[in-house]
Amino acid sequence: MAKSEKPVVLITGAAGGIGTALASELQPDYAIVGLDMEGKQADFPLADVDLSDAASVRKALETIAETHGRAFAAVIHLAAYFDFTGEDNPLYQSVNVDGTKHLLDALQEFEVERFIYSGTMLVHRAGKPGETIDEDAPLDPQWAYPISKAKAEDAIRAHHGKIPYALLHLAGLYDDESAVPTLAHQITRIYERDLKSRLYSGDKRAGQSFIHRDDMMRLFRLAVEKRNELPADVTLLAGEEDAIAYEDMQDRIGQLIHGKNEWATISVPKPIAKVGAWIEEKAEPIIPDAIDKGEKPFIRPFMIDMASDHYSLDISRARTLLGWEPRRGILETLPSIVAALKASPAEWYEKHGITPPSSLESAKSCFSYALSKSI
Structure with a gap:
């Protein structure tokens, strides 16, 4: 494909349900390219990648660069391993943590206006009924998945280099x-x-707070649109305020x-x-x-x-910086x-x-x- 005149947005885990929905949300205004595991398909350019392998990540990004150049308006990092067993799994480290590091290291050779990470509110210490938590609430993840997400955020802080980033701490998803x-x-x-x-x-x-898929899509869109207006490193809690x-x-x-x-x-x-x-x-x-x-x-x-x-959220930062608040309710x-x-x-x-x-x-x-x- 020839290079698009639209700003380019790269999505990891792009062939999944959230990735394809997000691509549809952004496609009217952005050229969407994606990374996902071998064998995945999408209706936009997609490069095979193994996030646990640094060489594979570099190769996938070079494949994208051949057709879409080396400048991204945003890179939205959705790809992650998840299960609900509560048990540790090597993929939490190799995909969620090391994969994030490999991606950011490789992106240092590109122009990226904003790296947007799909995180979880569960990295925060839970509150009690009647309390709300905000972005300054202590980090205290309690089981394997949110622990790996918190470690991935540590990797972002250590490896973002020149790239501004936004950490989205998302509530439980539904549609x-x-x-x-x-x-x-x-x-x-x-x-x-x-x-x-x-x-x-x-x-x-x-x-626990929830977030409707439509509201999540709008959140990501606003984060992309306002990518150059946000602080260089910002964390945003996003979900319905009432738990x-x-x-x-x-x-x-x-x-x-x-x-x-x-x-x-x-x-x-x-x-x-x-x-x-x-x-x-x-x-x-x-x-x-x-x-x-x-x-x-x-x-x-x-x-x-x-x-x-108990996760009742104070979303005043997202409301102030993005003009976002949920329109749907569980x-x-x-x-x-x-x-x-x-x-x-x-x-x-x-x-x-x-x-x-x-x-x-x-x-x-x-x-x-x-x-x-x-x-």
């Missing part, structure tokens, strides 16, 4: 049909009337799914809950796959320690998310990577059998 794993599993537990949906080991007044209490979320989900205004939630002491989670996790290998389908339990002991974590969007689940349960479970209950699998099998007979 009109899907939600982050914690909320998705909360919804499915209530949908299945699972006993665990009635139990909670933390402060039921605690909650909905776990108990209130339970009631709302129960009402939407089962028509009950209250979904009674019983407090369980943390030591008992941790023993139960530990037993469930250790028992998984001996439970027949016909029962649990080989899936490890979602709730792990490390989650119980964080059950009372409570207003929950009916749409639940409607998507009810409309196509199997598809919703698959989209969220959750093993469906046996009853749902049986219904799906019967439908498939009936359909095959009618063809």
